[in-house]
Amino acid sequence: MGRFKAVVFDLDGTLIDSAPDLRTALNGLLAEHGRRPLTLDEVTAMIGDGASKLVERAFAATGDAAGDDLVSLTEGFLARYEGKAAVETRPYPGVPETLAGLVADGIALGICTNKPEAPTREILRDLGLDDAFTAIYGGDTIGGVRKPDPRLVLAVLEALGTVPEDAAFVGDNANDVGAARAAGLPIILRAGGYTVVPADELGADAVIAEFRELPGALEGLP
Secondary structure (H helix, E strand, C coil): CCCCCEEEECCECCCEECHHHHHHHHHHHHHHCCCCCCCHHHHHHHCCCCHHHHHHHHHHHCCCCCHHHHHHHHHHHHHHHCCCCCCCCEECCCHHHHHHHHHHCCCEEEEECCCCHHHHHHHHHHCCCHHHCCEEECCCCCCCCCCCCHHHHHHHHHHHCCCHHHEEEEECCHHHHHHHHHHCCCEEEECCCCCCCCHHHCCCCEEECCHHHHHHHHHCCC
């Protein structure tokens, strides 16, 4: 771990279990449009590509596609979600302590998520995690650039004042692997996150079952 000056994290499925609050906002929107509610498992399988894609998948799964209404529907979803994004959302076990330990070791931490920046900051603040992070970038922070586009990762590194050779990425799904690889960072995945393909089949450098395993996994990276 000593060789790393920075660690960049995905948010949903990596640091936090946010599916319950996303489901509440989505189901409220779907009910407004006469659609059936989604189960928690259905919502979990839809997370990872930003708010617009989440809404698009929700409508496709419950009837006609969103089509030309996607922009307004996404706005409606965010209006329901923002301000209520951390009601049931919780950090995974070991996350607060592990982040605090990394900060104490002098490692700069950043967030690189496809979730919009406003609810990202809201959640981190409400869960008491915001002080751990020097840079927080969402899927709408730099002109809608989202993972697996490496530009979002590189922007976070620039904000942290470091380069890919001195950083590692921690995520949970294929977008994280793709973005990290394209940006030149080693990648660690948390098993059991928001991914259809199991973490150990995504080609990461390491996979952890518990977040407390992260420092050891960082030490073991090539």
